[in-house]
Amino acid sequence: MSKKQVKEELEQDVLLETFSKAQSFYDKNKNAVIGAAIAFVLFIGGSVGYYYYAEAQESEAQELMGYASQAYLQGDYQKALTGSNADFTVGFEQIINNYGMTDAANLARYYAAVSTFKLGNYQEALQYIRSYEVPEGIMGVGPLSFHAVIHTELGNHAEAAQMYVKAAEWDVNDSTTPYNYLEAANAFHDAGNNEKAQQYAQKIMDEYNNSDQVTDAERLLGMLAVAEK
DSSP, X not given: OXXXXXXXXXXXXXXXXXXXXXXXXXXXXXXXXXXXXXXXXXXXXXXXXXXXXXXXXXXXXXXXXXXXXXXXXXXXXXXXXXXXTTTTBOOHHHHHHHSTTSHHHHHHHHHXXXXXXXXXXXXXXXXXXXXXXXXXXXGGHHHHHHHHHHHHHTTOXXXXXXXXXXXXXXXXXXXXXXXXXXXXXXXXXXXXXXHHHHHHHHHHHHHOTTSTTHHHHHXXXXXXXXXXX
């Protein structure tokens, strides 16, 4: 018998043995194997299905945002928030409730916070802004500052101060950072924490001495120095 024939027979024996073991495993675990296969197929199908569902949800939410945003830009905050039965339009509230996992719904939370704030409902505005996912970078500074403004209107000066500090350091730059540090210093002062107020006012003097906030920071430091005497 040639070496080639021997090799082929050995390979065939290995393949037969492997197949035999696989067949035996299948026979003993038939239900489990079939169940696992079905689960895998359903998982793949479900993932693909969810992707297209999420895309459709996002598209619908974005379209509805157009109507709500138009009312918002016109200053009709109630219509922007709740929609209009007469015009067959929905507002930010419905978008949040019906499309909660979409990017459009997240943006709607911010605009809902502003709308309720404009309508004088500060506690409701606070709830909306708390649920808003703040974007990274400079685009997140404004919402954080607005969050602090809501706290101020509610008399939560210590919370407002902390939020202004967060806004100042969210995207460090020569414009929004000293502005928010000054607001933080004033809020700390209103909260009765003069030590922190001095800390952030001094931070402006030391690190942002060319900013528009220097004069106000210097004035606050002078007032705090007098108060200590």
